[in-house]
Amino acid sequence: MLLLWSDIVVWLLVTSLLYFFWRLKQDTLLRERWQLVAQSRIAMASTIVLLAFVLIALADSLHFRTNDPYRPVVSALDMSLGNIATGQEKSYSAPFAIESLWQETRQTDDGRVIRAPVPLQHAGKQLDNPNDLSRDLWQRSLTFLSIGIILASLIVWMLSHLSVFSQTALPWKSAAITFIVLCGFLVWLWGMGQSYHVLGTGKVGEDVLYASLKGVRTGILIGGLTTLLTLPFAVVMGIVAGYFKGWVDDVVQYLYTTLNAVPGVLLIASAMLLAQLYLAQHADVFASEQERADVRLLLVCLVLGLTGWTGLARILRAESLKLREMEYVKAASAFGVSHVRIIGRHLLPNLGHLVLISAVLDFSGLVLAEAVLSYVGIGVDPTMPSWGNMINLARQELNREPVVWWNLLGAFVGMFTLVLSVNLLADRVQHVFNPRAQG
Amino acid sequence: MSQPLLQVNQLSISLAEGKKLVDAVSFSIAKGEIFALVGESGSGKSLTALSLMRLLPKNMQLSGEIRLDNTDLLALTEKQMRAIRGGHIGMIFQEPMTALNPLMRVGDQIAEVLQLQTDLRGKAQQQRVIALLEEVGIPDPSERMSWYPHQLSGGQKQRIMIAMALAGEPKLLIADEPTTALDVTIQAQVLALLLSIQQKRGLSVLFITHDMGLVAQLAHRVGVMLKGKLLEVLPVDQFFKSALHPYTKRLIENALPVTEFRAPIAQNEIVLATENLRVRFAGRRKGWLFRKQPDTLAVDGLNLSIAKGETLALVGESGCGKTSLAQALLRLIPAQGRAVFLNQNLLTLTERQMRPLRKSLQVVFQDPYGAFNPRMTVGKIIREGMDSLSVGAPEARAARVLALLKLVGLDESHADRYPHEFSGGQRQRIGIARALAVEPSLIICDEPTSALDVTVRGQILDLLDALQQKMGVSYLFITHDLSIVPRIAHRVAVMQAGKIVEMGSTEQVLTHPQQDYTKTLLASAPHHYLQAKVTQVV
Numbered sequence: 005m006l007l008l009w010s011d012i013v014v015w016l017l018v019t020s021l022l023y024f025f026w027r028l029k030q031d032t033l034l035r036e037r038w039q040l041v042a043q044s045r046i047a048m049a050s051t052i053v054l055l056a057f058v059l060i061a062l063a064d065s066l067h068f069r070t071n072d073p074y075r076p077v078v079s080a081l082d083m084s085l086g087n088i089a090t091g092q093e094k095s096y097s098a099p100f101a102i103e104s105l106w107q108e109t110r111q112t113d114d115g116r117v118i119r120a121p122v123p124l125q126h127a128g129k130q131l132d133n134p135n136d137l138s139r140d141l142w143q144r145s146l147t148f149l150s151i152g153i154i155l156a157s158l159i160v161w162m163l164s165h166l167s168v169f170s171q172t173a174l175p176w177k178s179a180a181i182t183f184i185v186l187c188g189f190l191v192w193l194w195g196m197g198q199s200y201h202v203l204g205t206g207k208v209g210e211d212v213l214y215a216s217l218k219g220v221r222t223g224i225l226i227g228g229l230t231t232l233l234t235l236p237f238a239v240v241m242g243i244v245a246g247y248f249k250g251w252v253d254d255v256v257q258y259l260y261t262t263l264n265a266v267p268g269v270l271l272i273a274s275a276m277l278l279a280q281l282y283l284a285q286h287a288d289v290f291a292s293e294q295e296r297a298d299v300r301l302l303l304v305c306l307v308l309g310l311t312g313w314t315g316l317a318r319i320l321r322a323e324s325l326k327l328r329e330m331e332y333v334k335a336a337s338a339f340g341v342s343h344v345r346i347i348g349r350h351l352l353p354n355l356g357h358l359v360l361i362s363a364v365l366d367f368s369g370l371v372l373a374e375a376v377l378s379y380v381g382i383g384v385d386p387t388m389p390s391w392g393n394m395i396n397l398a399r400q401e402l403n404r405e406p407v408v409w410w411n412l413l414g415a416f417v418g419m420f421t422l423v424l425s426v427n428l429l430a431d432r433v434q435h436v437f438n439p440r441a442q443g
Numbered sequence: 444m445s446q447p448l449l450q451v452n453q454l455s456i457s458l459a460e461g462k463k464l465v466d467a468v469s470f471s472i473a474k475g476e477i478f479a480l481v482g483e484s485g486s487g488k489s490l491t492a493l494s495l496m497r498l499l500p501k502n503m504q505l506s507g508e509i510r511l512d513n514t515d516l517l518a519l520t521e522k523q524m525r526a527i528r529g530g531h532i533g534m535i536f537q538e539p540m541t542a543l544n545p546l547m548r549v550g551d552q553i554a555e556v557l558q559l560q561t562d563l564r565g566k567a568q569q570q571r572v573i574a575l576l577e578e579v580g581i582p583d584p585s586e587r588m589s590w591y592p593h594q595l596s597g598g599q600k601q602r603i604m605i606a607m608a609l610a611g612e613p614k615l616l617i618a619d620e621p622t623t624a625l626d627v628t629i630q631a632q633v634l635a636l637l638l639s640i641q642q643k644r645g646l647s648v649l650f651i652t653h654d655m656g657l658v659a660q661l662a663h664r665v666g667v668m669l670k671g672k673l674l675e676v677l678p679v680d681q682f683f684k685s686a687l688h689p690y691t692k693r694l695i696e697n698a699l700p701v702t703e704f705r706a707p708i709a710q711n712e713i714v715l716a717t718e719n720l721r722v723r724f725a726g727r728r729k730g731w732l733f734r735k736q737p738d739t740l741a742v743d744g745l746n747l748s749i750a751k752g753e754t755l756a757l758v759g760e761s762g763c764g765k766t767s768l769a770q771a772l773l774r775l776i777p778a779q780g781r782a783v784f785l786n787q788n789l790l791t792l793t794e795r796q797m798r799p800l801r802k803s804l805q806v807v808f809q810d811p812y813g814a815f816n817p818r819m820t821v822g823k824i825i826r827e828g829m830d831s832l833s834v835g836a837p838e839a840r841a842a843r844v845l846a847l848l849k850l851v852g853l854d855e856s857h858a859d860r861y862p863h864e865f866s867g868g869q870r871q872r873i874g875i876a877r878a879l880a881v882e883p884s885l886i887i888c889d890e891p892t893s894a895l896d897v898t899v900r901g902q903i904l905d906l907l908d909a910l911q912q913k914m915g916v917s918y919l920f921i922t923h924d925l926s927i928v929p930r931i932a933h934r935v936a937v938m939q940a941g942k943i944v945e946m947g948s949t950e951q952v953l954t955h956p957q958q959d960y961t962k963t964l965l966a967s968a969p970h971h972y973l974q975a976k977v978t979q980v981v
Contacts (some may be wrong), residue, residue, distance in 0.1 A: 340797070
């Protein structure tokens with residue numbers, strides 16, 4: 005067992021989220037609101053999809069040391085993926101191909117020298133005759149799809165007897181359908197991955213599906229952690245500026261106008277380059293490549309967080325300026341309630357919806373920001389599996405002939421699904437929590 | 444009776460879910476008649492008015508018949524309807540601050556109506572704008588037409604609104620609480636203007652109000668609405684003389700000014716006395732290059748005193764410094780001078796020294812919607828002061844919250860509810876309970892009833908009165924509404940521009956005012972029309 009810093013962060017993120025929802029039970033007002041959120045079918049379906057992403061990220065955040073010199077550290081996800089994780093080829097191959105994309109010069113049995121693609125090491129081994137490929141693909145697809153769907157249906161059927169799900173106000177049916185479809189798809193992916201490269205292989209022969217799945221953790225971590233890092237800055241600065249006004253307000257405003265005036269990418273780039281320099285000079289501090297990549301990932305989050313709080317802080321400042329003139333804040337002052345308590349009891353709960361809305365909205369933006377940074381080459385470590393890195397690789401691959409498009413597709417589908425489901429959920433959250441969006 | 448201009452038959456408005464907001468309302472308005480529609484908030488008067496213009500929100504359904512000059516308005520297309528709006532029916536809204544576009548010159552806003560509804564263009568259009576501004580009594584109209592709304596006062600904005608409504612030469616004018624947001628003296632001027640225009644043009648007016656004084660002053664006929672139903676329609680004299688419906692009777696009764704005055708309280712120990720109290724708002728310095736603008740004195744050398752168990756009503760128009768005074772006494776804003784409260788000068792105390800006094804000095808606010816943290820239960824709201832100022836033993840506080848709820852006429856079970864679950868009147872009771880929780884000897888009531896309906900207002904005043912009898916608490920009752928003063932106050936102070944112009948017993952000030960300003964205030968208040976109407980009957 006090996007604990008990486010980012011593992012701790014991922015688990016902390018998830019437990020704090022769980023704690024947040026557990027706390028909802030006490031606050032009737034908030035619980036009503038969240039029930040309204042859950043009443044939307046789209047929100048329910050995207051939550052299920054999101055849960056799948058979170059589970060993948062969690063499984064990828066349990067790391068173990070092994071004796072294998074080539075893979076010294078593996079995660080629970082790696083172990084459960086089997087052939088998808090271990091099926092290393094020499095170089096490019098197309099999705100569901102059994103032959104390589106590259107050609108090798110070799111001698112045939114009858115002594116002729118030919119230049120032709122070679123059979124892949126980890127794809128289609130079970131086939132006796134290469135012509136059976138399409139029949140085998142169909143057969144396996146049907147098998148795994150039906151296994152997945154039947155399995156999921158069984159689970160749904162068993163769960164449907166629990167009293168929790170008899171609550172009719174929530175669209176459990178949509179949730180169940182999403183769950184079944186998702187299960188069918190994932191089992192199919194896993195099953196097909198055992199005997200084929202579903203998304204082909206990349207430049208050094210790595211399975212693209214595997215890389216995309218590994219990218220989930222990076223994406224969620226960047227989105228989640230950065231959001232969490234921006235919140236304290238934004239909340240404290242925004243409220244303090246709006247509540248105390250005067251010179252405090254001047255200082256905070258000066259700070260964020262200055263930050264906003266510097267081009268964002270430039271600021272992040274310079275910070276990241278400095279950090280890279282430091283990491284390169286102190287390489288001996290880190291036991292393994294993976295740990296160094298890990299620290300760099302956290303640094304990306306930190307830098308994105310340090311530059312990303314200004315938007316929310318501005319909104320919170322404006323709202324605090326309004327709230328501090330509300331009569332209930334005056335009434336509290338008339339009762340001699342201290343500033344800290346006024347902020348904690350009267351301002352913060354009434355700003356909660358703004359924080360929540362901007363947190364979910366920012367999440368997807370940050371996932372995309374990581375891709376942009378990695379594309380420019382200043383994001384996460386090149387060895388770290390991330391969608392941004394995959395897109396960066398795909399840039400050159402799209403220029404070659406035959407075109408290698410699967411790296412881009414893998415990153416695109418992963419990012420698209422994650423961002424879309426978060427955005428759909430954010431849309432609903434915003435609709436329910438924003439007093440002005442209703443009606 | 445001649446052919447009516449507007450005829451409304453069996454008008455119903457319902458929500459998509461089937462809830463009826465307006466239920467089978469029928470009435471008619473003759474040419475040149477002022478028809479007053481009265482009722483409390485939520486009774487459906489404004490919806491009825493909006494439906495005449497077919498401006499209801501999309502989720503509401505309209506049924507029945509509306510005929511204007513024998514045209515069935517509900518059968519018209521949207522395009523034809525646009526010619527009716529502004530052209531045949533003009534409308535004046537309640538809030539002149541929000542009804543005008545702040546980024547458009549007022550002249551252009553009037554010209555826009557002319558552009559849409561008349562053939563006037565160019566120079567002729569401009570001249571018409573000036574003529575309209577002149578008609579509504581805006582001085583120097585050719586200059587002011589290029590002003591922006593923020594440069595005008597509230598009364599002038601309402602005049603602009605009237606000019607806009609008149610620009611399309613309408614036959615029917617809908618006035619939805621047109622003077623509620625204005626001060627009494629301004630209200631009187633605007634009403635006089637409306638009345639003169641109505642007579643000159645022979646307009647029909649649908650006048651929506653909750654103020655019985657205005658009804659007495661203006662209306663020819665009155666319709667009473669309650670919970671979406673039109674209870675009765677009566678000519679104004681009969682309305683005040685022989686209303687049939689008990690609700691109407693109660694409405695009139697509650698609006699009647701009290702003629703018995705409270706005797707000034709016998710000399711008692713003084714709770715609060717101010718000497719030369721001043722509140723100064725520092726002028727802004729616009730950048731270091733510019734000269735600092737002069738300070739404004741919101742409260743200018745104020746002297747007043749309140750005895751134990753006494754209510755001093757502080758009357759004045761908006762901007763006269765009433766609220767600044769209240770906030771200065773609570774030490775929410777800085778002030779100079781002396782304010783001796785329980786033998787200590789409030790103004791020189793530090794926040795720490797001030798804390799023990801906060802128990803004795805509390806406040807009830809005007810806005811029953813903004814006065815409570817929407818995220819706290821009523822129980823927590825009432826408890827907050829006790830916790831902060833350590834009043835009573837911690838264990839006893841929960842029981843005290845329940846006792847207070849009962850005291851102000853609420854139920855013990857209400858403690859676990861949130862503020863939004865209560866009506867305006869109930870919220871004001873919660874506000875009173877919150878103030879009482881720390882056992883104050885003086886409560887500053889900052890317009891506590893001005894956001895409430897007439898009947899609810901009476902209940903709250905009675906509650907405040909009963910609490911005073913029971914606990915001997917003193918009130919500084921800040922209000923702009925003269926009609927409620929006799930019901931609550933022992934003494935009255937009239938405030939103008941940061942100074943007290945007249946102070947004395949309620950009877951003395953209200954019946955024999957010495958100062959011109961007090962006389963104007965009293966003459967502007969519409970309730971004396973009501974008095975006249977009712978006494979003329981008896």
